Amino acid sequence: MSDPQRPTVLVASADERHARDLQAALPDARVRHTADAESLLRDTHAFTPDVTVIHASLPSRVPIAEVLRMLRGRDDLTHTHHLLIGGNAAALMTAGADLATPAQDASTPALVYALLRRVRQTRHLTDRAAKLQTQLTAAEHDERVRDQLTHMLVHDLKNPISAVMGLLEVVMEDEGRIPDDLAELLRLAREETQHLLHLAVNMLDVRKMQAGKMHLDRQTMFAPMFSDVVNLALGDVGAGLRDRRVNLNFPLGLSPAHGDPEILRRVFANLISNAVKHTTAGGRVDIGARQTGDTLEFTVADDGEGIPAEDLPNLFAAFEQSRLTLHGRFDTGMGLAFCKLAIEQHGGRIWVESERGVGTTFTFTLPLGPEEDDDFAELV
Missing domain, CATH: 1.10.287 (Helix Hairpins)
Incomplete structure (x- = not known):
């Protein structure tokens, strides 16, 4: 019984000795023989060889180059490699041969072995890609x-x-x-x-x-509007702030920025809520803004327990949170994940700095809006 795992080589030649010689040199392969071009095309429909060794002198009603093109055009022979022996090597390579050599000699088995190895690698990569695609589809x-x-x-x-x-x-x-x-x-x-x-x-x-399915309602926002957004966010946090000292610092001379007020209100609410979570009664929460170059920089700082250094790298990931919190409430970490995605969608960035026993500062930036024109300035 033949081993299906053994590679198959099909030798297309009028002389059957070419197949016998190759079989002797490649005992680990199954070498089969076909005597003419018509048999070559018929046999490759019956089974799929790993390598065909085609002699240019093979009896054929059409040019060998045309036979090669026919083999190359078949989907079932995608992974089959072709070695041409004799004839016009350049023309045969153009027609679809992988390798060409003037005659079958002592170097031929090495060429066939190289093609078999290439076929094995290609099929391995193809199978791996198919498995990965299946996993991706399932995911x-x-x-x-x-x-x-x-x-x-x-x-x-x-x-x-x-x-x-x-x-x-x-x-x-x-x-x-x-x-x-x-x-x-x-x-x-x-x-x-x-x-x-x-x-x-x-x-x-x-x-x-x-999923890229949330679109921002961007508006030109001046300093007073940011103050209004923060005050609304403080109302969203609610009673948790009644025993905290909250300080606001929004200079009136800040340049305008483009942003979605409702989304930014929720960003501030999440960051302020996080500050409450890490502070005790009487703790301080400072909320401020400043202009740095072509961005506005906003901070929400507290003087609470701080966040352990090992928790900082994953703090903005969904379902991640600091393992050390004062309130003891389980949280999904979705609030900070929302902040990161929202700020990045605005074209800014967000980061955190914290020291155990000193406090935590969350900072995010927003790009400045376009310079206001003279007509708009006159209206203001």
Whole structure:
């Protein structure tokens, strides 16, 4: 019984001795013989040789170069290599031969062996590429399923979470009838509900940005507008800031920048919330801006516990967070992942500096907007 793993060489020659000599020199290969061009074409339909050794003197009704072109044009012989012996080497190489030699001699087995090795390498790479493509297709399918699941989950969660928040706010408005201890529980319930809503929205938007499906509503933003955005972000963070000292520093002379106010509001809210998470009551949160060259640079700094150095490299990755936090609440890390993607989509960059026991500073940049024209300046 023949070994299917053994390479196959098809010798096309009027003289069968060429095949026998090659078989003797290549005992690890299966060498078969075919006597004319018509048999060559027929035999290669019956099986796929790894290498064909075609003699230019092979009986044929058409030129050998044309036979080569026919073999090269077949999809089932994509990996087959061809060695031409005799004839016009240059013309045969042009027609599709991989190698050509004047005559079958002692060097022929080495040429055939070289082609067999090339075929083996090519097939190995092709098989590997096919496996990788299969894995990529499966990964893309899984990614689509995750995206659809995330989208469905977030949309199904947003409405009931918003409803719970609204009901809690209605109850909290009736302060006179609620005991102090119950009011504190209601406040905590509202904070946790708002946190859950932020997690869900961040998760959805991170997936959108990663897929390139979120588009920014850019506007020309001046210093007062940035101050308004930060104040809105402080309101989003909510009661967590009531026992923190917050300092704002937005110079009025800042040049304008292009940005999406709503997205930047969420960036600030995430960074401020992170500062609250790493500080205790009475802690300080400083929020500022300055112009550096052709960018605006914004900072959110705290004097809290700081972040361990080993956590910093992956801090902006989804599902990553510092292992050392004061609040003890599990977080997905989606907030900082959202910040990174949002700032990069604005054309800026974001980074963090932290020292244990001293505090943490998050910094991000936005490119300046175009210079305002004279007409616009007169209107201002």
